[in-house]
Amino acid sequence: MISYGVAAHGGVGTPEDLSDGCKAACEAAFLMLEAGRNALEAAIEAARILEDDGRYNAGSGSALRIDGKTIEMDAAVMDSEGNIGAVMNIREVKNPVLVAQAVLGTPHVAMAGRGAEAFARKLGFEAYYKVSKRALENFKKTKKTLKEGDTFWEFYLDDISEQKIPGPDTIGAVVMDGNGLFATAVSTGGASPMMVGRVGDTPMPGCGFYAGPRGAIAVTGVGEESIRKMLAKTVYDMVAENMDAQAACEKGLRPFAGQKRIKMGILALTKQGCGLAATDPMAQYRMIKQA
Numbered sequence: 331m332i333s334y335g336v337a338a339h340g341g342v343g344t345p346e347d348l349s350d351g352c353k354a355a356c357e358a359a360f361l362m363l364e365a366g367r368n369a370l371e372a373a374i375e376a377a378r379i380l381e382d383d384g385r386y387n388a389g390s391g392s393a394l395r396i397d398g399k400t401i402e403m404d405a406a407v408m409d410s411e412g413n414i415g416a417v418m419n420i421r422e423v424k425n426p427v428l429v430a431q432a433v434l435g436t437p438h439v440a441m442a443g444r445g446a447e448a449f450a451r452k453l454g455f456e457a458y459y460k461v462s463k464r465a466l467e468n469f470k471k472t473k474k475t476l477k478e479g480d481t482f483w484e485f486y487l488d489d490i491s492e493q494k495i496p497g498p499d500t501i502g503a504v505v506m507d508g509n510g511l512f513a514t515a516v517s518t519g520g521a522s523p524m525m526v527g528r529v530g531d532t533p534m535p536g537c538g539f540y541a542g543p544r545g546a547i548a549v550t551g552v553g554e555e556s557i558r559k560m561l562a563k564t565v566y567d568m569v570a571e572n573m574d575a576q577a578a579c580e581k582g583l584r585p586f587a588g589q590k591r592i593k594m595g596i597l598a599l600t601k602q603g604c605g606l607a608a609t610d611p612m613a614q615y616r617m618i619k620q621a
């Protein structure tokens with residue numbers, strides 16, 4: 331059994347040597363938990379740090395869309411008391427996860443696009459647009475493989491399968507606080523290659539994230555697949571039926587076994603401990619205080 335704890339990941343496909351950023355995020359969240367702050371606050375802080383890192387596909391490191399200039403981001407927060415806030419396709423903010431947190435103070439659950447940006451500005455979030463070195467390099471790789479006359483989806487299906495182009499990734503944090511409350515916070519620049527306007531699983535409850543009285547789940551990978559399987563809720567239901575967190579993450583990945591094209595990762599935290607399973611390498615870190 332654990333007293334409290336946090337785990338964070340940098341997205342499926344991120345090299346494990348980028349785990350130092352996840353460690354920094356966990357350390358900050360863990361200090362908050364030690365000081366008695368709640369799971370939601372700690373999860374959001376961990377996600378904010380990962381967004382600011384610039385080496386992950388979220389916040390300052392967000393991927394470019396297929397037009398080579400647009401950055402649209404998705405983020406969400408949820409706790410085991412039923413609070414959910416999400417933003418979809420938001421542009422020109424530094425920390426989408428903080429805007430998702432702000433949605434909690436409205437009658438709504440999710441805000442999208444221009445309305446979400448106007449909402450953010452009204453609350454004082456400054457305009458911010460940054461194309462990271464990594465996003466630019468990844469876009470160039472994507473562009474190189476695009477053949478003349480290809481439709482976007484022909485290109486997607488051919489080249490993602492051969493891993494010639496960068497895949498999806500999403501940052502995520504799962505937390506349990508000293509009162510036994512759970513929370514999760516997730517954020518992404520989307521799964522490359524992607525059209526302008528495409529929304530993935532990250533802001534969709536039960537798909538990219540879920541938190542309930544029995545645990546917190548953060549999903550990373552090809553959002554379309556996660557949405558089709560409602561992956562986060564599927565894994566949550568397993569832990570809610572007392573399956574071990576590690577076993578539940580592994581079972582959640584089973585439908586993707588042998589499908590080279592589909593990169594997926596799942597991080598879960600329960601009162602019994604932490605589980606993580608991924609089809610590819612994944613930067614991650616965890617800090618758990620045992621009871």
Ligand code: GLY
Nearest residue numbers: 520521530551553
């Ligand atoms: N999992 C991130 C995305 O599909 O957008």
